[in-house]
Amino acid sequence: MKISLVKSLRSPFPKFLEHDTVLLIFRVLLSVSMINTHGLKKIRNIPYEIEHIPDPFGLGGEVNLAIAIIGNIIGPIMVILGVYTRLAIIPILGITLVGFLVVHISDPWVVKDVPFMYSLSYLLLFFLGPGKYSLDHRLFAK
Numbered sequence: 001m002k003i004s005l006v007k008s009l010r011s012p013f014p015k016f017l018e019h020d021t022v023l024l025i026f027r028v029l030l031s032v033s034m035i036n037t038h039g040l041k042k043i044r045n046i047p048y049e050i051e052h053i054p055d056p057f058g059l060g061g062e063v064n065l066a067i068a069i070i071g072n073i074i075g076p077i078m079v080i081l082g083v084y085t086r087l088a089i090i091p092i093l094g095i096t097l098v099g100f101l102v103v104h105i106s107d108p109w110v111v112k113d114v115p116f117m118y119s120l121s122y123l124l125l126f127f128l129g130p131g132k133y134s135l136d137h138r139l140f141a142k
Contacts, residue, residue, distance in 0.1 A: 020133050027130060054099075071095035072095065089125060092118075099112075100115035
């Protein structure tokens, strides 16, 4: 038993970490983190957020807050469920990449690594897709 566990851990594809299981865990934990860390604070104090949310393109506080809610709450919920996953990732990437490339471009890495890592993570999900444990698979798989 001990030898097979060690052999399984050394294997490039351990049996207990099936590709689709890893995608499910990854997309759920990543999106819960996004909602908890960035999304919920946007709806807890809406007047404050309208005043203080970054506005790099001059769209106005209400529009920016709506975009932030879509990218930080609605999109991640769709990713968790695995429904229209790639479409849901687009506004998330819009927010994270603008945060990295525009809002925090002059900041030190300790500040801009968060939007960078979210961008990389959601790009990975965009290219890999949600896996078979998703509503996308149930609805659209042939």
